[in-house]
Amino acid sequence: MTLLVVGSVAYDSIKTNSEQRTDVLGGSASYFSIASSYFTNVKLIAVVGNDFKRKDVDLFNSHSVDLSGLEIKTGETFRWSGMYGKDVNIRQTLSTNLNVFSDFSPKLNLSHVESPYLFLANIDPEIQLDVLNQMQRQPKLTALDTMNFWIEGSKASLLKIIRKVDMLFIDSNEALSLTGENNIAKAAKQIQNIGPGVVIIKKGEHGAILFNQDSIFIAPAYPIDNVVDPTGAGDSFAGGFMGILAASDGDTSDINLRRATIVGSIMGSYAVQNFSVHGLNALKLADVTARYNKIWAMSKFESTGESKSLPWSQFKPHG
């Protein structure tokens, strides 16, 4: 059930409408690994500088995240800073300093290369490719996340790695920009034709849409009325999703993928309720179950759970 993740571990500086935080733990692999750690064993591949704090190592340890692939290099940890306006869905990047990430060349160890589940979190697609190539045997399941920065700057490498994975997580606007389509369903179809059979389009506060081979699942977001910091919501979503798949022995039945999407939504909802990974940090499985049941209650519209005809016979039948 081991889930291997390669991605960034960073120190983020975040400004929101009302608050700010400096140099707090962030990065795609941080959010992903903590979110997925609730469901399965996680091993993390990343690099940090020698300024990386002991308390953040402890944090990963407290979630039993395997850090044997966390390289510590002389220099500074990757820094990202961004701000959110009154509409928390609009993010502006203020600065990006790759620091030790700029020449990161991951070396997988023996315990890494046989992992059955691999998640290539948002990072340079060349690194994603490198990691995939180091895997001893084809993992049971590979999934990828990316962002506009790579779509705009490294499209050729990105398409190369997209071709090789089973699943792609991507924001709705990024899906449109990657494919040149102006419709999400068409974009997903085009991505499926490139390679991944499963495409998960993330829509932030509007939820997510799962495009499987012959089925579409429209997943709501868990409604949060006190969004503090949306950073990491997508990585946490992917963490919940992949955590469920790894925990269920790679069950990619349509129903299990849908369940995984809902759990992804839930992990995203916890992530946005606090800065850094603090919204994810102290959960219990019972918390996740509670939101799972609440989302279920907020989504159902036939009490029997069975598809049925509406009682048209009682209606005026001019149609």
Place this chain on the structure above:
Amino acid sequence: MTLLVVGSVAYDSIKTNSEQRTDVLGGSASYFSIASSYFTNVKLIAVVGNDFKRKDVDLFNSHSVDLSGLEIKTGETFRWSGMYGKDVNIRQTLSTNLNVFSDFSPKLNLSHVESPYLFLANIDPEIQLDVLNQMQRQPKLTALDTMNFWIEGSKASLLKIIRKVDMLFIDSNEALSLTGENNIAKAAKQIQNIGPGVVIIKKGEHGAILFNQDSIFIAPAYPIDNVVDPTGAGDSFAGGFMGILAASDGDTSDINLRRATIVGSIMGSYAVQNFSVHGLNALKLADVTARYNKIWAMSKFESTGESKSLPWSQFKPHG
């Protein structure tokens, strides 16, 4: 089961990214009445000019919409023109000429004033108030739609009518602007405190959220990959919703409100597939049922239909 609607009947000129139409039938009451006519008896209150075309009268007649409240006045029918860009969700109004609508003062007849269901479609809130005041007895159910134009220009009258209705339909951005909140759930709560126990927040391609007294229902939009013209989607949504409520004898149980929301979503999805009311024009109830079952299939995530615990026991229990 009679559903009375007051609103606009207009000639719209629409530019989309690829096409344009001039002086086609539009207006909130047109979309609403045709959408709801599939489910119940509808009577329409509006005014048109003496340029109103015979074929548009015939269209309403073919849907058995009662036109005894459609006043024909010397002058021109209300004209609205707008355009949509590549992102069809962004509308720009090019011109609005109220024409005969500018001094519309509806006079309800005996058959109107006893209607059990009343929908005050998007129109000047003073006219909405006037119509409500003319009702002989309090209707079983009153619902209201509005838009930013009235929120910005006639807020006092708008709040007066909002206080008096059972249900409010409103776009998500307009709900925020009406209440000054930056969160939909908070905005809905504030509106419920003003008066209407049921608030339906419309989110266009992202669906709708129904806020009932003690329950929230997150309804998906039916995905359309060939949106032609989004004009009237919200009015058609309300038409489907209110049509179901009127047809089911005013059943406002939570499950029936949810069903009505889905049917609203479906009527909106048909509306956007063609210019003017042509997407709604030639439906059969079987078409609506087919989409109803498809939305159900795209929304469900527990095959049993029953809320249940996830199989956490099989997971690594560190959380």
